[in-house]
Amino acid sequence: MPKLITRSNSITFANPKAPVYPRLAQGKSWDEMTVTWTSGYSTKEATPFVEWGIQGQIQILSPAGTLTFSRDTMCGPPARTVGWRDPGFIHTSFLKDLWPNLKYTYRIGHRLFNGQIVWGRQNSFKAPPYPGEDSLQRVVIFGDLGKAEIDGSNEYNDFERGSINTTYQLVKDLKNIDMVMHIGDICYASGYLSQWDQFTAQVEPIASTVPYMVARR
Ligand SMILES: [Fe+2]
Known part of the structure; x- marks a missing residue:
């Protein structure tokens, strides 16, 4: 019996370089929030930035830095071989002088050299309280x-089914969370x-709204 091979219709991306996965981290001081995201735009093609401000009055533009890494910085296989994929570019912007407890809205973008702007999704976060102020912070x-x-x-390393439950639960309870x-x-x-992109996409609803602090142990 001949083996039946089926495949889906081919798909295309509207913009494979589009800025994605905005993620927040608390800055070095209480009144600073960092926004990091991923895109396909190097600084030779476009200028990355964040447009942000107190909710309802978006008017501040902050620049972002651009970094990437290459295959030869990986320790060995499979990261250097079959597991390697061009990571694109990783951008970080520092949103400073936040007013305590206020809600901010922000949008990531890239200004192309022809003047056109490629926007990412718009998100919001709440600034931390003034240090020592009487407040409830839920971490x-x-x-x-x-x-x-x-x-x-199924996919390689398919042993983290439970992560879907955890992610959903955090998203559901997000209004009661100040930091992760x-x-x-x-x-x-x-x-x-x-x-890594898959993971970052999975936690994006959380990380784009509350500071998502990561560490190794
Ligand atoms: Fe573990």
Whole structure:
């Protein structure tokens, strides 16, 4: 009997370089928030920035830095071999002089050299309180969160099904969370770079709204 091979229609991306996965981290001082994201735009093509401000009055523009890394900085296989994939560019902007407790809105973007702006999604966050101020801060601390396919499809390292439950629960409870600390392990990419993007996409609803602080242990 001949083997039946089926495949889906081919798909295309509207813009494969589009800025994605905005993620927040608390800055070095209480009144500073950093926004990091991923895109396909090097600084030779476009200028990355964040447009932000107190909710309802977006008017500040802050520049972002651009970094990347190359295959030869990986320790060995599979990260250097079959697991390697071009990571694109990672941008970080520092939003400073935040007013305590106010809600901010922000949007990541890239200004192309023809003047056109490619925007990412718009998100909001709440600035921290003034240090010492009487306030309730709810911090969620956990480790060992990986990633999984929501549609149940199998893939390499498919042992983190539970991460979907954890992610959903955090998203559901997001209005009661002021900060997340993910203290490692993170993602379980095990040398397959695309899995980091998959993980970052999975936690984006959380990380784009509250500071998502990561650490290794
Ligand atoms: Fe672990």
